[in-house]
Amino acid sequence: xxxxxxxxxxxxxxxxxxLLALKVFGFWVHLIFMGLWFAGFVVGLLLLPSNGSLRLAGxxxxxxxxxxxxxxxxxxxxxxxxxxxxxxxxxxxxxxxQAWYWFSVIVLIIFAYYGTYYYVHNxxxxxxxxxxxxxxxxSALIFLFLGIVFASEMQLxxxxxxxxxxxxxTIGGAVLGNRLAFDGIDLQRYVMVFGLSLSTxxxxxxxxxxxxxxxxxxxxxELRTLVLGLTFxxxxxxxxxxxxxxxxxxxxxxxxxxxKFLAGVGPFLALLGGVLYAIQPATSTAWLLVIFQALxxxxxxxxxxxxxxxxxxxxxxxxxxxxxxxxxxxLLFLITFVVGVIVTLWLLRMYRTAST
Amino acid sequence: MEYPFWYVPGIGSPMLIPMVALPHVLVSHFAVGGGILLxxxxxxxxxxxxxxxxAYLRRLTRFFVLLTVVFGAITGxxxxxxxxxxxxQTTSSLIHAFVFGWATEWVTFxxxxxxxxxxxxxxxxxxxxxxxxxxxxxxxxxxISLVLITGxxxxxxxxxxxxxxxxxxxxxxxxxxxxxxxxxxxxxxALTGLYLYMHISLIKxxxxxxxxxxxxxxxxxxxxxxxxVLGGLWWYNAxxxxxxxxxxxxxxxxxxxxxxxxxxxxATFFLAFWGKKEWLVxxxxxxxxxxxxxxxxxxEFIRESFRKPYTIEGYLFSNxxxxxxxxxxxxxxxxxxxxxxxxxxxxxxxxxxTIEGVLDTTQLPSLTPQQRADIxxxxxxYHCGVxxxxxxxxxxxxxxxxxxxxxxxxxxxDLEDHPAMPPxxxxxxxxxxxxxxxxxxxxxxxx
Numbered sequence: 001x002x003x004x005x006x007x008x009x010x011x012x013x014x015x016x017x018x019l020l021a022l023k024v025f026g027f028w029v030h031l032i033f034m035g036l037w038f039a040g041f042v043v044g045l046l047l048l049p050s051n052g053s054l055r056l057a058g059x060x061x062x063x064x065x066x067x068x069x070x071x072x073x074x075x076x077x078x079x080x081x082x083x084x085x086x087x088x089x090x091x092x093x094x095x096x097x098q099a100w101y102w103f104s105v106i107v108l109i110i111f112a113y114y115g116t117y118y119y120v121h122n123x124x125x126x127x128x129x130x131x132x133x134x135x136x137x138x139s140a141l142i143f144l145f146l147g148i149v150f151a152s153e154m155q156l157x158x159x160x161x162x163x164x165x166x167x168x169x170t171i172g173g174a175v176l177g178n179r180l181a182f183d184g185i186d187l188q189r190y191v192m193v194f195g196l197s198l199s200t201x202x203x204x205x206x207x208x209x210x211x212x213x214x215x216x217x218x219x220x221x222e223l224r225t226l227v228l229g230l231t232f233x234x235x236x237x238x239x240x241x242x243x244x245x246x247x248x249x250x251x252x253x254x255x256x257x258x259x260k261f262l263a264g265v266g267p268f269l270a271l272l273g274g275v276l277y278a279i280q281p282a283t284s285t286a287w288l289l290v291i292f293q294a295l296x297x298x299x300x301x302x303x304x305x306x307x308x309x310x311x312x313x314x315x316x317x318x319x320x321x322x323x324x325x326x327x328x329x330x331l332l333f334l335i336t337f338v339v340g341v342i343v344t345l346w347l348l349r350m351y352r353t354a355s356t
Numbered sequence: 357m358e359y360p361f362w363y364v365p366g367i368g369s370p371m372l373i374p375m376v377a378l379p380h381v382l383v384s385h386f387a388v389g390g391g392i393l394l395x396x397x398x399x400x401x402x403x404x405x406x407x408x409x410x411a412y413l414r415r416l417t418r419f420f421v422l423l424t425v426v427f428g429a430i431t432g433x434x435x436x437x438x439x440x441x442x443x444x445q446t447t448s449s450l451i452h453a454f455v456f457g458w459a460t461e462w463v464t465f466x467x468x469x470x471x472x473x474x475x476x477x478x479x480x481x482x483x484x485x486x487x488x489x490x491x492x493x494x495x496x497x498x499x500i501s502l503v504l505i506t507g508x509x510x511x512x513x514x515x516x517x518x519x520x521x522x523x524x525x526x527x528x529x530x531x532x533x534x535x536x537x538x539x540x541x542x543x544x545x546a547l548t549g550l551y552l553y554m555h556i557s558l559i560k561x562x563x564x565x566x567x568x569x570x571x572x573x574x575x576x577x578x579x580x581x582x583x584x585v586l587g588g589l590w591w592y593n594a595x596x597x598x599x600x601x602x603x604x605x606x607x608x609x610x611x612x613x614x615x616x617x618x619x620x621x622x623a624t625f626f627l628a629f630w631g632k633k634e635w636l637v638x639x640x641x642x643x644x645x646x647x648x649x650x651x652x653x654x655x656e657f658i659r660e661s662f663r664k665p666y667t668i669e670g671y672l673f674s675n676x677x678x679x680x681x682x683x684x685x686x687x688x689x690x691x692x693x694x695x696x697x698x699x700x701x702x703x704x705x706x707x708x709x710t711i712e713g714v715l716d717t718t719q720l721p722s723l724t725p726q727q728r729a730d731i732x733x734x735x736x737x738y739h740c741g742v743x744x745x746x747x748x749x750x751x752x753x754x755x756x757x758x759x760x761x762x763x764x765x766x767x768x769x770d771l772e773d774h775p776a777m778p779p780x781x782x783x784x785x786x787x788x789x790x791x792x793x794x795x796x797x798x799x800x801x802x803x
Contacts, residue, residue: 003695005358005444009678010452010522022459070425070469077433077462084440084451092359092444099362099369099441106376106434113426164703167360172733173700174363174741177441329456329524333463340463343493344470350490351474354481 002163005089011322019082026078028301033072035197037065041140043201053222057205065116094156097166099177101149108142115139151190156181158311188245195238199270202230203293210286220281231274235267252310263303266296359444360696366748369442376438378653380431387424389548391498395491402484408565414479421476445676446667454508461504467497510536513663514596519670535590542583549577550648553641599662616651665778673778675742682779690782697734732793753798765791
């Protein structure tokens with residue numbers, strides 16, 4: 001058994017519920033964007049050889065991926081911040097134990113991100129098309145790989161009894177960090193997120209077509225099958241990961257009643273949205289699918305948090321941690337947040353006027 | 357004391373930080389200075405009704421957004437990634453002290469993104485008023501993000517009253533906060549001037565526009581240099597005593613930095629007042645940019661090296677020992693306190709530990725030389741490894757070569773006599789094993 005570091009002596013800077021709420025909120029926003037490059041990049045590339053609406057819909061998604069990455073990575077900062085506030089002793093230790101992989105995330109994102117820009121700027125130029133497509137695929141694959149690193153990290157973090165396997169690879173007790181923790185459970189987590197992401201991609205297509213006033217050349221009739229297919233596949237793939245994962249989680253989920261099924265409700269909701277849209281592709285059903293998918297991701301963000309707290313409860317009781325609450329920095333953040341939201345809406349309205 | 361240490365051959369994991377942080381600093385200051393200049397430039401272009409100048413700014417924006425939104429943002433997250441990997445305890449302290457400062461900064465990042473993409477994608481479509489408003493939002497949010505992060509980085513070297521109070525504002529509004537904001541704002545403007553020279557010399561551009569951009573950017577760069585000097589002097593007056601002493605001790609580094617800044621200053625003045633701009637050609641502007649960057653990098657390096665032996669002044673030493681913890685750790689022994697090297701030894705040499713898990717020094721004589729070296733190595737990695745490698749960066753071998761072990765033991769005993777080093781918190785037998793190991797390793801006696 002390896003040791004678990006002590007919690008930070010500075011204590012928690014805000015009430016636990018507040019920290020958890022911000023963490024869940026941030027992760028939810030992150031999930032929304034992340035699905036669009038995690039699964040969306042591949043889906044967009046796969047749609048290119050088709051013709052008509054599907055190709056166009058795929059192209060429109062691919063074109064937006066740079067912006068999506070910018071906001072998605074940005075949103076990812078929030079849950080990581082609060083994760084480090086709540087569980088530093090687990091998070092830092094497990095990243096150090098697989099340090100090179102965790103470090104590689106930064107390097108790989110830079111490559112994949114510029115690769116995405118290169119793809120977007122050159123995919124339509126005849127002379128650079130082939131190289132661009134190649135780079136596009138490479139970037140998409142890098143993002144798929146990064147998912148593996150994140151799944152490994154989030155799982156190793158909550159299983160300190162596995163740490164000693166990694167601590168065996170050291171020099172004088174200093175960790176080499178050259179092993180990745182990826183195993184069956186991580187694969188299940190990975191697959192679940194991939195399934196969820198497919199439904200997000202479906203929601204993006206209808207969002208783009210009906211709610212963003214996207215290209216009228218994308219025919220809703222042609223989009224139907226794709227949307228239905230993606231939400232269905234999303235559910236199946238999510239289930240393929242969730243069923244065994246739920247079995248693994250059983251011991252931690254005692255006494256939380258139906259909550260444990262909340263995450264599983266999500267993909268069904270998304271499928272329902274997909275079916276409704278397939279029956280009648282219109283703005284109203286597009287809204288439904290988008291809302292259902294947003295809810296599905298929110299349910300997942302919440303359940304994941306419950307599970308994380310539960311899994312770690314055997315090692316640390318959050319409510320016993322020292323509190324060192326200071327109101328003014330919290331207010332600083334909240335006020336800035338509100339101002340930020342207002343300014344963002346103001347800017348977006350300006351953009352809307354400008355683009356019509 | 358709490359976390360495992362990541363071993364990176366040759367340089368040590370902490371040296372990965374500058375590899376990410378220095379490129380980031382060069383881009384993020386451009387994100388701020390460039391943001392301010394874009395806003396000023398867009399205003400100027402509309403005021404003077406100069407479509408050519410506006411067209412230039414549009415080209416600048418493409419380059420600017422691609423550089424700052426991607427590279428700047430990811431390396432920014434990357435710094436956090438690397439400090440957490442090489443110095444978890446420090447990162448945890450910073451996060452717990454300032455998480456809402458960071459959360460606030462996150463809001464400014466969102467605004468930066470929303471406004472940067474507005475400029476990037478809707479340049480032609482925004483009406484002049486909206487255009488200037490978007491640019492202003494960008495400039496303001498970028499500058500505020502600089503202010504916020506400066507509060508935290510300045511805090512690490514001059515923590516003010518914070519170690520006593522642990523209050524957010526005592527840490528954030530630390531003695532070097534304001535001077536650092538002034539210096540960094542100036543640095544951002546000056547560096548942006550150099551970026552712009554490089555940009556206009558690398559793209560195809562009409563000579564009149566080039567002339568105008570150079571003249572205009574130079575004016576702001578000069579102001580930037582002025583702010584650097586002002587902020588620098590102010591900073592010098594505000595730094596805590598332990599840094600003052602070091603500045604007095606290391607005049608060469610300081611002169612070097614000042615010369616680099618002066619070189620930039622002189623170059624900038626030249627450009628500001630020289631009539632013709634034909635000589636602003638690529639190799640020269642790139643060189644100028646490199647000189648300016650070198651000055652910047654030197655500044656950051658000096659700031660960081662002055663901060664040793666602390667990662668947070670008066671609170672936490674670089675090797676993860678809290679200042680208040682020193683006596684207690686000494687009393688218990690380093691290996692009995694530092695969790696991970698202890699776990700490492702417990703797994704390998706259970707015979708050394710009592711049933712209660714306390715290291716029993718009476719068992720030490722039973723160890724083979726190889727085993728003693730192994731223990732020495734663990735002490736080295738966890739007590740010294742954050743600043744020294746064996747033979748690579750800041751090599752310990754270079755420090756001990758030619759000395760005899762007794763002398764080195766004496767130095768280690770009073771390690772804090774060296775201004776850059778924290779106190780040794782081990783007991784004398786730990787000191788002995790450490791030094792024994794170092795000399796053996798230097799002779800190639802152990803792997």
